[in-house]
Amino acid sequence: MELIIDVLILFIVLNCVFKLSLWRFWQRLTYSLLLGVFAWWSVRYAVLQSKTQISDFLQDISALQTVAILVTIESAVGLSFCLNRLQDGGRKWLRALLYAYPSLLMFPVVFYLLTQTIFAATGVDFSTTAMVFAVGIIILLPILSKAVCWLLPDETGRLELHLLLTVFVCILGLIATEHGRMVYAIKEAPVDWLSLVRTLGLFLLLTVAGFLLNRFKWYITNRKM
Numbered sequence: 001m002e003l004i005i006d007v008l009i010l011f012i013v014l015n016c017v018f019k020l021s022l023w024r025f026w027q028r029l030t031y032s033l034l035l036g037v038f039a040w041w042s043v044r045y046a047v048l049q050s051k052t053q054i055s056d057f058l059q060d061i062s063a064l065q066t067v068a069i070l071v072t073i074e075s076a077v078g079l080s081f082c083l084n085r086l087q088d089g090g091r092k093w094l095r096a097l098l099y100a101y102p103s104l105l106m107f108p109v110v111f112y113l114l115t116q117t118i119f120a121a122t123g124v125d126f127s128t129t130a131m132v133f134a135v136g137i138i139i140l141l142p143i144l145s146k147a148v149c150w151l152l153p154d155e156t157g158r159l160e161l162h163l164l165l166t167v168f169v170c171i172l173g174l175i176a177t178e179h180g181r182m183v184y185a186i187k188e189a190p191v192d193w194l195s196l197v198r199t200l201g202l203f204l205l206l207t208v209a210g211f212l213l214n215r216f217k218w219y220i221t222n223r224k225m
Contacts, residue, residue: 021145032137047118
């Protein structure tokens with residue numbers, strides 16, 4: 001279960017970085033500052049947590065279902081943003097709202113990562129740990145989003161990858177399990193991990209193939225022009 005949560009957190013962070021790569025620098029910095037301030041403020045609650053409490057939370061099927069619903073809602077917003085932006089149409093106020101919506105899932109992710117950092121930094125003052133953690137967020141998020149812009153200068157390509165990551169976040173959010181059971185399974189049954197990996201692998205392969213084909217067509221078109 002912890003492995004699935006860790007992978008989900010990784011994809012949420014990556015998805016957030018790609019969304020920030022579509023923003024201006026001051027917008028990225030403002031959002032990073034909000035996350036940093038939140039990390040500094042929430043340390044008083046993070047220190048009250050224990051590994052046992054977090055482990056019990058990750059084993060609570062009701063809590064996992066709530067998390068899966070939240071992930072699904074945010075994924076729906078992300079998908080709406082990507083499709084609306086790719087189609088280059090729709091109502092202007094809706095486009096502006098979807099564009100300005102950040103990843104609110106990053107706030108519980110930051111809190112979870114802060115607790116794990118406190119557990120790892122044994123013997124270090126809590127305030128110092130929180131300060132370093134907050135500063136790290138403020139510095140790393142803008143740098144990572146800028147690195148994405150440098151690696152993928154084409155905004156459409158970044159938008160397509162943002163769409164792909166949003167889909168993966170949605171899928172992983174629905175795969176949250178307890179004792180090998182799917183959260184939304186109709187009946188109890190062990191998860192066929194091999195089939196799951198094959199399905200995700202095939203999905204990733206087809207997505208990458210479609211992305212490369214689209215980039216190839218774009219290159220051929222621009223070359224003719």
